[in-house]
Amino acid sequence: MGNPTQCSAEELLLHLQSAVEEVFQTMLNTMVTLVESGSGEASPRPALPAASEAQRVQFEAVVEFHGPRNGAVVLQCTAEGAMDIARGLLMLDAGTIVPLSELQDAIGECTNMVTGSLKTRALDPYGVFSLGVPKFGSGPQSRARRTGQLRFRMSEGCAAIEIWIEEPAAP
Amino acid sequence: MNKVLIVDDSSTMRKIIMRVLRQAEIAVDNVIEASNGIEGLAALGANPDIGLILSDVNMPEMNGIDFVKAVRVSHAKEALPVIMVTTEGGGAMVNTAMELGANGYVCKPFTPESIRSALEPFVT
Numbered sequence: 001m002g003n004p005t006q007c008s009a010e011e012l013l014l015h016l017q018s019a020v021e022e023v024f025q026t027m028l029n030t031m032v033t034l035v036e037s038g039s040g041e042a043s044p045r046p047a048l049p050a051a052s053e054a055q056r057v058q059f060e061a062v063v064e065f066h067g068p069r070n071g072a073v074v075l076q077c078t079a080e081g082a083m084d085i086a087r088g089l090l091m092l093d094a095g096t097i098v099p100l101s102e103l104q105d106a107i108g109e110c111t112n113m114v115t116g117s118l119k120t121r122a123l124d125p126y127g128v129f130s131l132g133v134p135k136f137g138s139g140p141q142s143r144a145r146r147t148g149q150l151r152f153r154m155s156e157g158c159a160a161i162e163i164w165i166e167e168p169a170a171p
Numbered sequence: 172m173n174k175v176l177i178v179d180d181s182s183t184m185r186k187i188i189m190r191v192l193r194q195a196e197i198a199v200d201n202v203i204e205a206s207n208g209i210e211g212l213a214a215l216g217a218n219p220d221i222g223l224i225l226s227d228v229n230m231p232e233m234n235g236i237d238f239v240k241a242v243r244v245s246h247a248k249e250a251l252p253v254i255m256v257t258t259e260g261g262g263a264m265v266n267t268a269m270e271l272g273a274n275g276y277v278c279k280p281f282t283p284e285s286i287r288s289a290l291e292p293f294v295t
Contacts, residue, residue: 026280027187089183091190102183109181112229113279116258120278128263131229133180 006069007122009165013038013148016073016163019117020150027113028088032152032159058082061108061136063115067129070166071147072140073118075111081157085110094155108134114161140164173220174201178211178238179227179256184279188225188256188286195287197294208233212241221251223293225277228257228264236268243272252293256281 007015017034024030059082064072077085086098086106098106112134123129140146144164151160175192177185185204192199203218205211207230215221224242228235239253252274259265260278268276277289 023280026282086183090186105181106183109183112181113258116260116279119258119262120260124262130264131258133229133231 006126009147012118012122012163013150015122016114016118016148016161017150019114019121020152020161022117023110023113024088024154027110028085029091030084030088030154032154035151035153035158038149059103059107059136060139061104061111061134062138062140063108063111063134064132064141065115065119065123065129066132067123068127069123070141071144072164073111073115074140074162074164075107075114075159076162077107077159078157081154081159082107084154084157085159088154104136108136111161118163141166143167173222174203174218175199176203176205176211176214176218176221176224177226178205178208178224178230178235180206180230181227182206184227184256191281191283191286194283195290197287197290207231208235208238208241211238215242215246223290224251224253225256226253226273228255228259228268236264236271239268239273240271248272248274254289254293 020032024032058079060074060076062072062074082103083098086103087096089106089110115131119129119131144166146162147165149160149162177188179185189202203214205214209232211226226235226238235255242253255265255268255273255276256279257265257276258279265276274293275289277285
């Protein structure tokens with residue numbers, strides 16, 4: 001039976017998808033193509049749809065949320081996916097090379113906006129939550145488990161967005 | 172409009188805001204950037220002709236809430252508008268910022284129109 005004081009994993013995933021679409025359409029002027037979605041921790045962590053080894057995950061940003069339930073949104077992308085996101089946010093022409101430091105910042109800000117949108121849609125109705133600042137390469141909280149994932153394609157690259165929820169502390 | 176101060180820990184977001192200010196046809200003579208509240212206060216001290224501040228809420232070192240609180244020690248709400256630009260749409264943090272003296276807020280993701288609407292009362 002679901003907990004009426006919080007969204008189910010399936011509802012969270014739907015809200016996450018809406019948040020991703022909102023951010024990409026509004027801030028990147030880009031439509032994303034959803035490749036796969038899934039809720040629950042049983043499914044293996046997705047390998048991004050990559051054409052070659054060089055396109056595998058190279059960037060990861062994490063934004064944690066804290067409140068009645070703690071968790072995080074994790075954005076992973078290939079180098080080309082990161083380039084797509086940075087070019088979209090900065091409105092740069094296709095083919096423009098964005099420096100590495102700016103790529104990381106762009107991925108962090110994209111994750112920040114998706115998490116904020118998710119918070120407004122799925123968390124705020126159930127209590128007072130706060131967001132952390134983007135972190136890189138640290139992964140989600142140690143007690144968190146993945147409850148949903150979306151994989152999508154952009155113009156040249158790929159990305160995955162996951163939602164992680166922290167297990168309650170043992171009594 | 173004299174100078175605009177943009178306070179955000181993301182250089183990407185600072186660039187986006189500058190671009191959107193141009194798209195929204197808001198006349199700005201000069202833009203000063205800061206990556207957190209501490210840098211924002213220093214920039215404000217060094218540039219007394221700043222006429223408008225756009226500030227993020229979640230930032231390291233000093234967040235937007237503490238920044239607004241500090242700005243209001245020396246600058247009245249009517250004299251120096253502060254607009255929060257935040258992912259925390261309608262959340263507790265935004266309410267706190269408004270209570271502490273912010274003049275308005277814009278939620279990320281935003282459009283040039285939403286920026287224009289938020290700034291319209293404060294720009295000529």
